[in-house]
Structures are given as C-alpha cells and as structure tokens.
Amino acid sequence: MSYAPNRSPTPSSNQTSAGCLLAALAVLVVSLCGVVTLIVAAVPLFNAAGAGIIAMLAASAVFALLFLVALAITRAPRMRAALHAWLLALPLTWVMIPAALLPSSEAQIAAGMRVVLMAAYLGALWVYVRRYTPATGITNGWVLAIGAAALLALPWLAWGALGSLLDLLLGLIAAVLFGTAAALLVARVYLRPLPDDPDGPGLFVGGTVIGVLLLVLGWNIGVGGQMLLLLPLLPTLGWLAGAVAGVGRGQTTDSRALLLFVALAVAPPLLFADPDTLHIELLEQGREGIAWALSATGLGTLLALALSGVAPVLRQPVIRAPRVGIAGAATLWLTGIVVYVSIGQPGLYGDRLFVILKDQADLSAAASIEDYQVRRRAVYETLVRHADVIQADLRSDLTRFGVWHRPYYLMNAMEVEGSLLMRLWLTTRPEVDRVVPNPVLRPLPEPLAVEEGSLPAPDEPLWNLTMINAGRVWEEVGVRGKGVVVGLMDSGVQWDHPELRDSYRGLQLDGSVTHEYNWYDPWGNAAEPLDYNGHGTFTLSAVVGNRVGVAPDATWIACVNLGRNVGNAARYLDCMQFMLAPFPPDGDPLRDGDPARGADITNNSWGCPQDLEGCDPNTLLPAAEALRAAGMMTIAAAGNDGPACSSLNAPLALYDAVVTVGAVDRSGVIAPFSSIGPVMSDGSGRIKPDIAAPGVDVLAAAPGSSYVTGSGTSIAAPHVTGVVALMWSAQPALIGDVARTEEILRTTAQPVTPEGAVLAPCSGSDQAAALAIRYGAGIVDAYRAVRAARAI
Template identity: 45%
Template structure:
C-alpha cells in the first residue's frame, strides 16, 4: 500500500476541494468513472448476498459444509480483482478529477486482504471481531496518513450537519435492533468510528462537482463495508453506507464531519445487530435487519440529496454564528428524537452473550444406576448431582458473588452460565477447577416472523389412522393388546406446546396438578404452555396425539420451552433437561425445589445444539449420561445434515447414552436430509443413528387447533418416544431399564429394504444411515408380552 500511495503524493497532498477546477478533463474518463462507480454498491451487494447465501446453506446442511469457505474465497477474489482493476485505473488515468479518487478506492480495496481474517474467527466471537476491526482500520489510517507529506486538514466544518444526518440514518436501526452487552456496544462504537476515520482519509472531493464526488464516496464506502463486515454485517454496511454517499459529499471536504457521519452509521450497524444472529435458520433478526436497512437506505438517499442540494446552493461550511447555532440546535433535536424513539419504541436494555463454564469434576452416577427401584434411583441421583455441584462450585460462586458477576449454576452438567465477555473468559480459563469455557449466546429481542412458524392447513381432525402410525404397527398394538401408553410420562423439550389443541389438551399432566412442575419457560417466563413456532406442538402430537396421529395416545406429558426461537444455547437446553429430570414449581430453585418423583419417563429431543449455538461435541455429554443412569430414556433426532457420511455432529444425537433416530419416507426410503454416521467429531467412530422411523410428510397437530405436514428427523424421533411409552406401558418392569428396552427395539426392528443409491450407507448392521433398521413397535410389544 505504501509504495502505491507514495506515487500519488502529488495528488493526495494537494488540499483540493470540489470548488476548484481540475485539469486534463476528459469525457471518456468521466464515462468510465460513472460506469464503474454508479453500479458498484448494487453489484457488490448482490455479490456478497450470493456469498452469504452459500454460507447459510453450509450452516443449514452439514453435507454442504464446504460451502462455508465461499465467503473467504469470494472476498479474496474481490480483493484481487478490484485491486487490479483500480490499480490500472489509478495508474493510467490522466484526468486530475479522478486520479486522487482512484487512489482512495485502491486503499479501500486493499483493506479486504487483512479483513480476510475476520471470516475465520468463527461464530460467537464478535468482541474479538470488533477488536480486530479497530486494529486494522487504525493501522490503515496511520499508513495512509504517513504517506502524505502535507498535513491533512481536520477542520470541523459541517460537523453539526454530520451529527444531524447520522441521527436520521440511525433511527431505523435503533428501532428494530437492540444492544448486546455494554462491552459489545462500546467495541461496536469504536469499530464504527475506526472505519469512519479510515474512510475520511480515503475519500477525496476533487471532481469539481459534489454529485460526482458522491459516486466516488459511495465506491469507497462500498469497498470498505464489504471488507470490514462479516457474518452478514457486510450486507448492512454495503446497503447503508453508500446510500449516505450524497450526505457525506455534502459535509465534505470536512474530514471530521465525514468521519463522524460514516463512523456513527457503521457503529449503529455493529451495535444494534449481532452478525451471528443474521443467519437464515433464525429468520426473525435477519428480517428485522432487512427492514431496518431498507428504511435507512431510503432515508440516506432522501436526506443526502436534500443536504447536497442545500449545500450546493448555500455553500458548504458552518457560516455565520447564527447559522452555526441553528445547525447545532437541529443536530441536538435529531438526537433527542432518536433517543426518545429508542426508549419508547425500541428494545431497551442490554442483551449480551454469556459464557458456559464446564467444571473439571463431573459427578459419577454409575453406582446409582444399580438401584432397582426407579423412584429411589432418581431421588439418589438428584441428591448426588446437586450436592456435587454445590461443593465443587463453591469457590467460584464465592468469587462471582464478591465481584457482583451474575451466574446461574447447573448440576445435570456440573457447570455455570456466567454473564461476561472476553475479560471474564480469560479469568475463568486460568481457574484450576474449570475444564473449559464455551459460548452461551443469548438472542436479542425480535418479533416472531410468521413465515418461519410451522402452521397447519386443516382444521378438522383426521378420520383415519395416519400412514406413519400404521407403518410402525402402533394401531395394531392398540387393537390387539389394548396398550396405548397409559401410566407413562413424556417429557417434551421443544418450542413449546399448544395446550388447548384437542389432540393434546386431555393428556397434559397439568390439567389435574396445575402448571407448577409441568411447564417451564426459561426464555420468557410464561406461566402456561404455549407454542409460537409450532414445532413442539407437531412433534408432541406424533408422540401421543389422539385420532390416529400419535403413537401412544394414552400417555401424559409435561413440557419445557428450550426453542422459543430457532437458536438456543447450552444453558437453555440444560434448563429444560434439568426440569425434565426433577421438575420444580414456577419461580422455583432447581437445586432445592426439584422433585425427581415427578420426572419424565421418556424424553423427546427433536433438537440439536451445533457450534453456532455454543456447544462443542461433549458439552452436554454428562447430562445425557446422568439421565440414563437415573433410568430416563432419552430419544434424540439425529439431525437434518444428510446424506453425507459423518454428519451426526451436534449434541445430543452423537452420544452413546441416547437413542438416536433417522428418518424414512412412506415408501421405506431413507430421507436425503437424515444425518448419517459414523460419529467422528468426538473421535469415537460410533455408528449412529440407532434406529429409523417415519419422518417425511408427517401429519400432526399444529397451533390453533389445526393440522399440517412437516418433514425432518424431528418428526422421526417422536415415533420412538411413543414406542417406548407403549413398551413400558405394556410391561412396567421395563421402566428405567434402558439397556433391555433398547435391545428389544433393536432385535425386533425390520430390515431396511429401501433405496441405497443416494448418500452414505456405510457399515452393515448398525448402518450409518438407518442404524439397526426400521422400528416395529408391534413386534416389540408382542415380544415383551410373550405373545
């Protein structure tokens, strides 16, 4: 960069302003300039949207995980091509209007090279990302400043106008977004101002026309935004910053004003939207960012053009004392409006990510698993787990208490969730009792997006037993053995449940006992079961719904909402797992008020905790092992990352202590999306799934009393939860005997006879695609009854 910039000293060192008349004008160079500058923001936005889409595809499907490299490769291609093109433009142009402008473009384009590292920081590392953004922008600013032998003019003309325009542009972001932690906000502000500072020394107003200047400004801001933003934030920057190019041109040549305007707009994008939350599987935050960005773009174009026209007519600068005073009055008024709108209509408060601290010493319940009486076993497990956590966490809790650090202790995994950022993390990593610290991301508030909710298309209950129920033989169990799951309690951890749905209402345990011990919402603290997303209502209907949609219609249920929105974290998943093991009253203390006598017999888990939610492969392993030792059957859907091998990667489905379920369709073929083994993320090589069940076009209950179809291993897992309920209802001596129950299901499974031409089918039995075969609950119940 230094060599190139030194060669432009003759241009950069001249304090040229738009009112001066450049020499060597050429119509051809003007046309070329406009040909490149005008479409650049739109073309760059489309290019990065495509790259972002590839990255989103990699997140949603493990079989396409290699597409994650599209972002870094795409940015590298941009850096090489744009730097080459702009170098040619700068080197060979003889038009004094554009040579300094191209020099600024070149500096902005070169920023993509150091910014490449941002694409490799991984998810949930936004504070480190902000620090790196600050560093590279500051270093680049120093380099650009030093290659100039003439001091840059940092006069503060038009500063009030810059503050006014920035406040206008920030209003949509403040209304639709939300703060992270105070540290997140501070780092976001500094990162934005650093970007603004760099932009101020790269932008040149040398064309003799402020409208032409604006197109040059837009190109600089586009190149900087595409480089500095990451994980989706680049889309916000590419959209918003160039839309204020006319506004920046209006406040130039005051570099202080330009820095302020660009810096505050960039800072607002960083502060109010967490890049990690802009993923498509979550949906709601991305929709809000799209809305906020759209409004900001419109405002930027309108107020920018108005400001540019006024400045062109009245002249730039603050002018007289009265004009200067009026300018600051207007700026203060705009900021007061911004603050008022935020506190009356925005998301007040801080919503920063947290840390999940896993302790070195995990409880050993191997002795508990030998207790024959299931109630005594669960009581002893609860006693040992809570006692071990209290004792081993005592010193760390005391330290947190003395410094006022908020935390939540856990016992099913000996762990704590801690409110803190990078500094707290560094402290914890040096504590001898701490094994590791992983992210526990907390979503910022957002209104539900109806398009992402599972909704039904039919209002009337089905008249016939559904094909998936008949396929596994559940209806024959009802008819021949009069076994429907009576006496078995299902624990449902999902998006919630519509307790008023006719398929679910009568079997809710809280109908007779109340919602205490039967409903827990760690997200919003609601006091009775509800379901915004629909996923939980659908999966629960497949387990125990009436009218031919559920496998075990005689079972009862209670529930916990661990996925009110479509991204959770280790702590939220553990909140519900502890509630399933030892339910407690609402507002109760899990360590003191838990009642394992009310524990679920079978847990359905149609969810996974991937890296983007903070989990590493073994984050929840102690919880799964402890539940098994306590005699609770844990059913888990394998995930929807197929059809490639080794796509069972996220807790809980990879664990040996859980029963993992793959999905087939009505013709007996493996679903392409069904995740496959063997498991390699924990170096175990174990084969998963354990069994397969219907999971394509499953008809079940949806919120509001309706019915609809859905596909996924999330729909397959509930069949197995219902199967366990039928088995344990048929032979209560099986309750808590996980090993024997699993063996019965495996021994009576039907062989897989479907298509094997697509995807991974490694291994014999168990197989990487379908495990031990296709579940046959009729054969299983028939065996336990000795028929």
C-alpha cells in the same frame, strides 16, 4: 488545495471520459456486489464452511483486476486517484478474514479481533498516504454530519437492542476506525490536490466514488450476519457523505465531517444487530427476527438517498449559522433517545458464559439400584450434593464480586454473566475445565407471530403411523401408552390443542388445570404452556396426539429450551434438569426438585451446534449420561445437515447415551437432509444414527388448533419416542431399563436392504457400515418392539 468558488471551467474530454468510465465501473461494482451478496447469503444453506470467505476473496480479486485494468486505460488524473483509493481499500477485506472465520457463537472475540485488525490496517494506510497533501478544510460540516446520522439511526433506535458494555465499546471503536480509514482515503488519495483538476469532482461523481469506496472498504467488517446488513447501506451513503463533507466544485472538503458522519452512520448496524443470532436468523429467512434488521437497513438506505438531495442545500446555512444547526442536530438526537426509551428496547443485553467444571459426579453406584424411582432420587441427590461441594468457592467469589450466576447440578456447571475479561478469569480457576459461549437472544420490537397450519384434522390412517405399525399395537395388543410420562424439550406447546389437551398431565379430572411441575419456561417465564414458533406443538403431537400420535394415551409435560428457535447450553440444561426433577414456579432446581414427578422419556428435536450456539461436542455429555444413569430414555433427532458424511456432529445426537433418529420418506428411503455418521466431531467414529423413522411430509398438529405437514429429523424422533412409550406401557417392568429398551428397538427394527436404500460412501465398500451410518438398525417397528417388550 485550490479554492475558487467563482470558477466554473468547462469539463475537459478527459474528465468526461473519466465520468463515463466511473459510471460504468460503479454499475459493475454494484452488480458484482449483488451477486456476491446472494452467494454469501446462500452459502450457509449448503453448509459449506468457509465458502462465504472464498466467494468474498474471489469477488475482491475480480474487483482488484477490474480496478487495475481501468487504471491502465484511463489517463484522467482524478479518475486515477479514485481507482488508487479503491485499490487501497481492498486489502481491508483480506485483513479481516481471521475475524470472519470465527463462528457466530464467538461474536465478541470476533469483534475484538476486528478492532485489532482494522487498527493494523489503518496504521499501514496512514504510513502509506501521509505523503499526500490532504484535501481538507476546517468548517462546521460536523454539525450536518451529526444531524444526518441521527436520522439514519432512528430505525435502529426503534427496533434494535444493544449488547453488553464491551460489545458497545468494540462496536464504537470499529465504527471510528472505519470512518478514519474512509476519511484518509477520500481526503489524502481521491480528493488530494491535482494540478490538472484543481477544483475536484462534482457532488454526483465524487459521491459515487465515495459510495464505491465505502462498499469496498466495508465489505468484510461485519461480524456474523452484520455484513449483509451493511452491504446495501454503504454505497448509498456516498452522496450524503460527499454532501456533508462539502465535495463539489468550489467547495472545501471537510474530512473531519466525513470521518464523523461515516462513523456514526455505520455504528447502528454494528451496535444494534445481534451478531450471535443474526446468522441463525438469516438461515430462518426472517422468522426469528431478521425482518426488523432488514427493515432498518432498508429504511436507512432510503433516508440516505433522500437526504443526499437535501444536504447540499442545508450545508451552507448550517455553516453560516452553526447555532441553528447545533440546535437541529440536538433535537434529532433527543428525538432518537425518546424513540429508544419509549418504543425501543432500552438496556444492555450482553451474552453469558457456560462454565464446565472438571470434577463431574460419579453415578456408577446408581446402576445397582433396581427400583426406578429410588434410583432417580439417588441420582438427583448425589448430583446436588456434588455440585454444592465443588462449586462452593466459585459461587462465593462470584457473589462477592456481584456477578450474576446460576448453578447447575445435572452436570457440574454454571451459567455466568460476563464478557471476555470474565471468561479469561474463569479459565484460570483450578476447578474450571473450560468455558464455552452461551449466546443470549436480544429482545425484538414485538413478539413473533406464530405460524398456524391450514390443514384439517385427518380422517384416515396416516402413512407414517402405518409404516411403523402403530395401529396394530393399538388394535391387536390394546396398548396406547397409558402410564408413561413423555417430556418435551422444545419451543413450547399449545397445551389445549385438540390433539394434546387430553394427555396433558396438568389437566385434572375435574377439568381444572395446574401447570406447576408440568411446565417450565426458562426463556420467557410464561406461567402456562405456549409455543413460541410452533415446532414444539408439531413434534409433541407426533408422540401423544389423539389422531396423529404414536402413543395417544401417554401423558406429557413440557419445557421451553428454544427461544425463537435458538438455544444455548444453559437453556438446554435448564430443561434437562426439569425433566429429571420438576420444581415449582420460582423454585430452586437444586432444592425443590421432585424426581418422582419427572418424565420417563424425553423427546429432543434440537441440536446445539458449536458454530451457532456455542456447544462443543462434549458440552452436554455429562448431563446426557446422568439422565441415562437415572433410567430416563433420551430420544434425539439426528439433525438436518445431510447428506454429507459425518454431518451428525452436534449434541445431543452424537452421544452414545441417547437414541438418535434419522428420517426416511414413505418409501423407506433416507431423506437427503438427514444427518449421518460416522461421528467424527468428538473423535469417536461412533456409528449414528441408531434407528430411522418417518420424517418427510408428515402431518401433525400446529398452533391455532390446526394441522400442517412438515419434514425433518425433528418429526422422525417423536415416532421413536412414542414407540418407547408404547413399549413401557406394555411392560412396566421395562421402565428405566434403557439398555434393554435400546436393544429391543435395534433387534425389532425393519431391516433396510441395499436395493431399496441410499448408500453412503463414508465407509468405502463396506455395505453394512454404509447402511448403518444412514439408517442405523433400520426403520422402527412399533408392533414388533411392543411384542418383544411384553415377552420379557
């Protein structure tokens, strides 16, 4: 490589044309990147599986065509070298597709696959580019690289949180592989010695090429939503990377410094942004914590741009006085460590595993027990005994190895802390049926603000209560839900909301409050009821609210299974166990549960999708069937993934053991978002939902003792929960008789006619089936259901 610091030739016309072409290409690439980013970000909102990959492939094909056309047009050697480097970077996007196709709940497997695929690409790249003479020199640029990377890492150290040791290792390896690929393409392809351009490009042009190269190379290396965090950052690193490596006329290019800087710059988003929940958080538009990740990316981008102008000035002093540079870089990293320890979220927050055992308890004998409370006690004791026996060896081995674990009884299962190696070991155990992911939320920099409503309390009958004839039950039958306990499993609840305070079971006659046996928070261990995002307050008020509820005199207890609106199998099971047999704070569910204090009916306005939260279709099936065997009524929202056929596909809604509820508007037409059957995810072809209820623009309570309107099957399900509470209050002999209660709900539902319905094409020309997979038996009718219950 020619090194002539005192030479300043006039750029040729070819070089000038190349610079113009380069600028045009850069604008096109950035524009395409923005469009594709919007497409990829919007794709999950439309539930189009794989459409993000298709969009990415289409855009990369456009890039390839664009680069090839430019290669055919330009004759400038350095520009041709840049296009060559970009074309060699594109295949990594295609190579990474298998990892990108894995669901976010399998983020660790995807991260491991990412490392393997990147290593394969890097090996092939090395074989190809080794024939070129590298443009490299040994300097002290690594000092500047470390210092610059320290500044870029500061936002992530302050706001992010690390995963497990394996997550950390896989992320670091991926960052190093990425940095190595970038350094090879820059030093061996783009900046290789060329007779017609001995001095190489200037920093602006060279940095632009490197920025585009990083964008093309890193387009698909993120897991989950990490890609959308990397896309705005990568192109802005080009000028800073070029300055760190000494790109510019008359300067030696330090490929080692380039490798180190790129690796350190892309590592923080890979390490500190949680891929398990990032995808869900992106869907929630920032409500669940994505705001800090976007802020870290934005601040990092601004810092990279600002440092791009300072780094060329600092480079020569740092190289000439390395000790000063080392001291400065060390100071910056020490500052980062202080930030991380003081205001960050220090520690490792790895995921856990949900282990389902083969031998599930036989509860068939419970069906012959007529007394409801005796049956509940028998089911609880049978389940606990079975779990103690079958899990004994596995519990013993995990304890001996020092592995944290939590046993469950409602279904024979365990939650185990561990990563891929632990998962592999567990699958070899003879008593284990399968192991599914159990993604755990990493902590946020600060608690999320709970959105409060802005509407006043209603002063007239609500349309949704009128539609289901709840008012007629109160006035003509004189039943309002007294004597029935409703269990809420959701995001929590504002217990002292005017709609809910009077019906909380923890409120004593003397005005004192006891939360023991009435409240459980397995996510945050809160001592008294609170609502993490408002969803629970909203749904519960539609069941028991004084003004907005179907059964205002029923009492309620609650459990948090949605931390930041994200759950997993273990947290869902925690609450299901609490509803069957509540236990005191710090109590053992297997030893201290009291079935006599449990809920009679539970409302479940949630689902556990396999791609996001790890539940396969049958993950919670034994638990749902156990609750039914105990005589508990489980009401589940159908989900909001409609109108596609068979969009009802996640626990609990798909189970025959629960009553599944779809949503209709005030005209009685099924909502387009309401998930429908037939259920195909478990291969059953089961017709779901079972029934429909109001779920569009429904007024209900919100945190801050306020009110809000909302839509979703989440608010439809509480209407049916309230109707069952009215039925059981009107006819206590019906309590625990789940099958007969379901039959009454079906036979008394308001029929839906084809003329006033939205028909689903999923059943061909069969009109009755088309109605059933949309509406179930029809729209719930409280008055007719209560009258039928009383007539028993």
